[in-house]
Amino acid sequence: MTKPQHHEIVVIGAGICGATIASELLERGKAVCIIDAAASPATACSSHAYAIAHPHIGKGSPRLLRLTRIAFLLAEARWKNVWQQHGIFQPTKKDKVFDRAQTMEHLHYLDLDVDMAIAMDAKEAQRVCGIEQSGVWLPRGAGLNLYEASKQLLKNHERLTCVWNTHITRLEKGTKAWHLFDAQNEMVVSADKVVIACAMEAKPLMGSIDIRLPLRPVRGQLSIFSVQEGDPWAERLPSVGISGDGYCLPATRLEDGSYQWIVGSSFDEGEDDLVPRDESDDFNREQAKGLIAYEEGDTRSLVKAGEFVGVRCVAGDRLPIIGALTQRPGIFLATALGSRGILWSALAAKLITAQLLEDDFALLARLGFAADLVAALAPARFFAGALAAPSALGALASNSKPILPAESKAK
Numbered sequence: 001m002t003k004p005q006h007h008e009i010v011v012i013g014a015g016i017c018g019a020t021i022a023s024e025l026l027e028r029g030k031a032v033c034i035i036d037a038a039a040s041p042a043t044a045c046s047s048h049a050y051a052i053a054h055p056h057i058g059k060g061s062p063r064l065l066r067l068t069r070i071a072f073l074l075a076e077a078r079w080k081n082v083w084q085q086h087g088i089f090q091p092t093k094k095d096k097v098f099d100r101a102q103t104m105e106h107l108h109y110l111d112l113d114v115d116m117a118i119a120m121d122a123k124e125a126q127r128v129c130g131i132e133q134s135g136v137w138l139p140r141g142a143g144l145n146l147y148e149a150s151k152q153l154l155k156n157h158e159r160l161t162c163v164w165n166t167h168i169t170r171l172e173k174g175t176k177a178w179h180l181f182d183a184q185n186e187m188v189v190s191a192d193k194v195v196i197a198c199a200m201e202a203k204p205l206m207g208s209i210d211i212r213l214p215l216r217p218v219r220g221q222l223s224i225f226s227v228q229e230g231d232p233w234a235e236r237l238p239s240v241g242i243s244g245d246g247y248c249l250p251a252t253r254l255e256d257g258s259y260q261w262i263v264g265s266s267f268d269e270g271e272d273d274l275v276p277r278d279e280s281d282d283f284n285r286e287q288a289k290g291l292i293a294y295e296e297g298d299t300r301s302l303v304k305a306g307e308f309v310g311v312r313c314v315a316g317d318r319l320p321i322i323g324a325l326t327q328r329p330g331i332f333l334a335t336a337l338g339s340r341g342i343l344w345s346a347l348a349a350k351l352i353t354a355q356l357l358e359d360d361f362a363l364l365a366r367l368g369f370a371a372d373l374v375a376a377l378a379p380a381r382f383f384a385g386a387l388a389a390p391s392a393l394g395a396l397a398s399n400s401k402p403i404l405p406a407e408s409k410a411k
């Protein structure tokens, strides 16, 4: 391919995040150039074929819960053709007593109607989902193959230029545009607007323009287990997804009568190697018992049949970093999607497009996307002085600690 010279919009990174943003921009009539270090889309964390999505209902930060509801609605609308809606059950935490009235009040407060979330005692859950545990049934919860979704989003389009095998190592502000350089220090393209959607690599790239991002890797391994027909586990395997301490997909019956069951995942803070580990599978076996409340189950019946290992990119406060980098006009960030690639990429596509095209925020506002939420995601929250700013940014002080206390760390 002849190397492109100048583009109005360049997106760096063709994982689910960059692909979704590029696709939204194409839908809005813009021309987009997407650049990736690999030879095709979704080769890194977005090679994940077994991701799940649901609105979050834990008792964590209200801002996070509001954001996941909006993001879930956007994701569902975006991927409806490839959305594998199987429903997801979220069991009551082991140390909590189920209180229907209180749970319903909480769901109501989160603006989750009964078509999105229903409190159930163990009997109802057994009848509806086949799971004898109290909790919340999320009937619209779904799975998405991130690899297939990313590929679909980047299929041929007359206004889309894909530049593969090109690792961008630094940015530089020219007189009129941003210049993007590769490892040989050759300028690859110039662009008016650059969207940085390359996960952990956003850190060195931003470092090249003196912006320090608090990103760190979190390795995760998901296990694909095989369960033999007639094994005591077989009759307990779920037909819906479960999200609690870890998560699992509905089990699928294979032609030979055995079952395939996907359970995840480990959460190895600060680690980034992709080598599969036996100990991560053992960790997932223990999570499997907890998810279906089968503590007495013999984990040797969960025979390893495969795995997915990926490295999540996580920000210091556990929220994604999405928005215009106001300190460097023309640069937009969409990174730190953590364990919520589906939700945050759907949200990033709308928010980045609105900011990049300087749209009004009508759609996002209609969905409840208020100024405090934009500020909670904005890159500016990490920079000196940001907290001193008035209005919505002031509220960020409470976000300086890791969020999601009410949820399991392992996802």
Ligand SMILES: Cc1cc2nc3c(=O)[nH]c(=O)nc-3n(C[C@H](O)[C@H](O)[C@H](O)COP(=O)(O)OP(=O)(O)OC[C@H]3O[C@@H](n4cnc5c(N)ncnc54)[C@H](O)[C@@H]3O)c2cc1C
Pocket: 012, 013, 014, 015, 016, 017, 018, 035, 036, 037, 038, 041, 042, 043, 044, 045, 046, 047, 048, 050, 051, 052, 053, 146, 166, 167, 168, 169, 197, 198, 199, 201, 202, 205, 219, 220, 221, 222, 264, 265, 266, 308, 309, 310, 311, 312, 334, 335, 336, 337, 338, 339, 340, 341, 342, 343, 411
């Ligand atoms: C075990 C595990 C389980 C998970 N489960 C779920 C789940 O159930 N639900 C969910 O929603 N999410 C889940 N996730 C998270 C999800 O997989 C990620 O959030 C998502 O894939 C991140 O997408 P991304 O596009 O930001 O990054 P990536 O997919 O990592 O893409 C980044 C892209 O940028 C390219 N790149 C990097 N640096 C450069 C550079 N300098 N120049 C050019 N290109 C570059 C890379 O080649 C890559 O293609 C899970 C993750 C793991 C590890």
